[in-house]
Amino acid sequence: MKITDTFDVDCEVDAVWALFEDLPELAQCLPGAELTEHHDDGRCAGQVEAKLGPITATFDGEATVVSDTATRTGTVSGKGVDRRGGSRAQLTVAYKLLEIEGGTRVTVDADVVLSGAAAQFGRIGLLKEMTGKIIGEFVQCVEAKLSAPTPEAAAEVHAGDVKGISLLLSSMVAPLVRLFNRVFRRN
């Protein structure tokens, strides 16, 4: 499944880029993610917990980050296995940061391939809705980190732990709100 999104962060681009280059800090802003290992060459390992409808999957995996400061672009490619539920995930994310007035525009191009129970029974139709929610938390976290008064305070900032049910609910509510708007604006 391909997911493309663009979002703005109210911080200047160099600061955002610096955060993107600091994997442990960045990982704290990804809901459900935990970094267990990282190397200077961009290889890293960790866990991502996701609740996809009735399926909760904890993907153990490895990823490689390749980035280019000159163009402020990068690619993350990785794969993970949920050993308890037999689900597998493959992920490629290309990101690009652009300076805009008053902040930074981030463009994300992701390709997610799920297999196993998560693919069959996870409500992956809702994945795109959930992405919006995840990005919302990510942006809030990045902004909070970058506006923290001290590095120690910044390090304390985490994305809200991933709440499958709340994510699911909000991802179900979003289409309902859209439907509601459509129905009532039509008249």
Added chain:
Amino acid sequence: MATTTSALGGAIRRREDPALIQGHGRYVDDIKLPGETAAAFVRSPFARAKVLSIDASEALAMDGVVAVYTAADVDSLGPLIAQLSFAPRPLLNGGEVKHVGEAVAMVVAENRYLAQDAADLVFVDYDPLEAVIDLKDAHSDRVIIHEGSESNTIISWAAPFGAEPEDQQAVRDQIEADKSRDDTVVVSQEMINQRLIPTAIEPRRVLAEWNPGYRSLNVWSSSQIPHALAGGIAVSLGLPTTSVRVIAPEVGGGFGAKLNVYNDEILVSWAAQQLARPVRWVETRREAANSTIQGRGWVGTATIVGTTDGEILGYDFDGIADMGAYTQNFTVAIPFLGLFVGSGQYKMPTYWKIDCVATNTTTTDAYRGAGRPEAVYYLERIIDMYAREIGMDPADVRNKNFIPNEAFPGAVSPIGFAMDTGDYSTNLNELLEVADYAGMKAERDAARAAGRHVGIGLSSYVEVCGFAPSGLADLGFNWATYGLPTAFNGSGLVRVNPDASATVIIGTGPSGQAHQTTWAQIVSDRLGIEVDNIVVKHGDTGDSPMGIGTFGSRSAAVDGAAAYQAADRVREKAAKLAAHLLEAAEEDVVFADGGAHVAGSPDSSVGWGDIASIAYQVHKAPEGTEPGLESEVFFTPSNATWPFGSHLAMVEVDADTGNVEILRYVSMDDCGNVINPMIVDGQVHGGIAQGIGQALFEEAIYDADGNLLSGSMVDYPIPTAGDLPAFELHRTVTPTDVNPMGVKGIGEAGTIGSAQTIVNAVVDAVAPLGVTHIDMPLRPRRVWEAIQEAR
């Protein structure tokens, strides 16, 4: 010799029901053996991937885990090869997995919970490869699925069957030429006949027990084909067939999905032998969806060229059928069964071709109707579109193009098959009359005038069943690969016991078809023994004559005929003995009311007990009498049977939501003579419900990576009583001449007649809005979208 008691045609209540509906029926899971273990399978999450390594160490370290087996362990058993097999299935795949749900390892543990937990701990490293899921993509051969093959198209079937390719092409050329005539119209439509997941109330399960002392294997399986399964296990395990006994006790529905020898059945039997402990495997619903066969899955274009006054000049069907990843018992034969009825009961020249194509999805095989619902769907949909195009009543178009009664006997369909008997116009016209077709049309028009979207759908059908005439074995309809070198004969053993009861042992068994009742009626009819005094045994290869199984609406017409003839032979012998006891001539003996008497003097009679008494003590019988009173008969019909019928439905569509409501459903089936009308009605009921399931609800949906997105009962809706109207069932009776009872078969007719009847009705309802076709299933969203698009 004559019979005065006829149990044939009687609406006797199903004798099996008291046990089944009170929970006393004995299914595989009701059989418990001491020392049982349980198996679970590790299955591929990828549609196509190389298996790099399998690490079972964590699973093996678990308390209660008995064994973990992978491909290397079962190499010596070889792949599982069915007849007509083009892609042998590995029992466990250690190379390249080819669909989601394919087994790569088997875990055996002390109980089912442990087995499943341990299966989750077996870590398989895969290298995913590009999977080919879309049928047209597979057909293009862009990516070849089976290494070493030149094309994903496994085989093509074309008709006129048996004709040279250039003669087939000549038919097509003539159809093409007719398109440019001034007085013709051409109607053409590509349509999808979607994949379905057979959903038996009892999923598959198997229990195996090896006795090292007797060197014998007992296997209980929820199977439609116990004899073939016994043969398949024996061949794989290198055992004499006499060492393998398969028992199919009560079977909770099959619909074709239990008409296979499955990997799990072989593996569980083998593991029981290895471990010298019983092994049980119980299928989950998810496994039923991913790893047991699916049905249908065709894409094709139907084209009719016809005159503006309703004469069809030619029919052209060009399709591709999804075989899935492997070929099982009948995988490539299913489209071939479609070919049998490609031109239906019509007389127009027909060109019919289908390519059988492999994809990285679950293998397809027989599902109720098996090729015939698909073929009939395309034909009856396009006839409807043609009728609409020329503004003629669809009933009139059908009547105008039927094979006429004068063609029988000896009718040969344009596809090239000899048909037994048929009377198509009478059948259709009786349906129109009993349903008050004219009144229905007036009602529809009045509803339309009032702003409602009401439609009427009609379909006729002819199907083919009663397999098989012996000659079909040469076309691959045989199970030589299972060590059963026989055509698909019927079999039956009838025995009159010393206590005047009768035992009937048949080589086929029911999965809901009421053999207990039907066979008792057949034998009662021949012997005059009361139905209640006849016991019918089935499903145990240890004591039944070699039988092919229950599928393709064949049991009554083939195995029933065998029991009928066996009973007649018993009666012939009994007549001699009764004549001796009554001191009368053999020709004057009449069987009735549990005994025999001399014609015209019912007061002087002997009971079956008296007859049996001298049959088992031949010193009291005429000189030269062989002891015993039984007969075993094998029966091969001279042709398949060709049941037919017409169905009619009235529906209402809610144009705002797309919801379809069925207002009326009327059927007029013709399955020849009827043994038990209540059972026939039951078969038609279930068949229509399944056809409506395809028309309105069911669909196996795969994503682009080959994940089955509709693999649970939440995502795969099947029709319930609440979705269906009360069916109005009627029959015409045109007996077949290929078996002594004149019965044709009814198991699949309802399914074959119904899907397009509903679609025709829905399209009729929304045609005034501009809709010409909607692909199944006609769920509200799809209907609504079609309406929006047309507007």
